[in-house]
Amino acid sequence: PRDRLLRITKEEAQLSKQETSKMLVRGLAHEIKNPLGGIRGAAQLLARELPEDSLRDYTNVIIEEADRLRNLVDRMLGSNKLPSLALCNVHEVLERVCQLVEAESQGCITLVRDYDPSIPDVLIDREQMIQAVLNIVRNAMQAISSQNELRLGRITLRSRTMRQFTIGHVRHRLVTKIEIIDNGPGIPAELQETIFFPMVSGRPDGTGLGLAITQNIISQHQGLIECDSHPGHTTFSIFLPLEQGATST
Template structure:
């Protein structure tokens, strides 16, 4: 009787585990994998049949001492939960997970329930970026109103004074006042970004990137190599070509200027890439398809001290920078319902632009 029911019992629990959205790993007291459910197979990119009997180290490695914690939990019959653990998978991909451990001394097995957090953290980060963008726009509008009104008065007064002076030296001072007020007014206008509505039409994103590449090569006098890694199958998207060129150029110029300040012998290079991403969420909005545009350089990267604030106005990692380029670019991409993110990489800096790809049904 026992023999006939055991296979069915095993099949039943496997079906139950496979129906869970949570990734479940079952290991024995030697930390050898007994079962991976379907969600775990998807998370690790490995099949249960492929991993059965192999050590959990073949699935992932962790700097937090996870395997030792598992054996200790089994010996002491302790349940525990770990938040935001950093695991490195067999393919060297790094993921952040929450996991709960439930030992079963009777069977000698340990059940590990794993919840990947990278996507949730990404959504939270995107929502924070969108909130920052709206806050910075409101701040810019308030500053523009408070600054431009007195600037106009100062400029007008300086012009009147210049007409009263016969002394060329005094006229020079009024010219300085006028020039500096004009400079401040232009700075405020840049802070606000373009004041005309978007003129959207179907366009090829690669024509935008090629235009930017031409400008970067010209401004750097061909001292910086521009590489391409395009997906030629990307269809036309709905966008304002001028605004998209400005957004990508702001990021690429930052990369160019950072590379020009390098003091080592690294060959400076900027890589422009395009890809399609499916089933992507920007903030709280789901899109079936988005275009991913990467602007990567082999420069020194963003200083850790400002990395969380780089999209805010007046935040810059360079002494000569105004800190407006990324803020303006974020606003321009926001007008396309998109988002710009900064990607941490080893020995590289990459900004990624996500723009929803409209289908014919949207027109």
């Protein structure tokens, strides 16, 4: 019981931090997008007044960079579209991710499927869930390739069910647990508490948006995502309710 209470307390703190981060990003995005609109509009008006086409190259740069920043802010915010929920076999999602990863890696990486075929259909947005899982698997591939050859990499996709599992303040009789496990270098300890925040990345060329988008998708499904990592072993766990009749705790 004490371990269960500690886990619930940790998850509540995680959800609270993620919600605070989301509110901060939304406020920041609003403050950024307003002046960006003004800059873009002024550049368009200026372009009309310029006598030479060569001078418009400069205003085009302003417009293009304003659009790029706006798109970046929109990605930070995540999709405002509510999930289009329908019953779906979670293994359809995992298999689709495997197909995409095998195509991207040209079959170089080892993918291990460890499925529980008895898991019932879950109410999810299939396309959004594919994106959520794919973001994690791609991160794993990039982490592996940064340290070793991709052919030495191993990613396991595992599905299981768990009974009497609490997400936030809600206890669910049954949840499905999806694990994505890799043998990469692991996530630095100093990043593990903040990896789901926007713009946090362990790679110099990373945007830090993939896991933030994944976390947003899982939250919209009333689910939970957790991470446990040490050198040579990283596990991302996704928990999704399998029933509607949950009880508050």
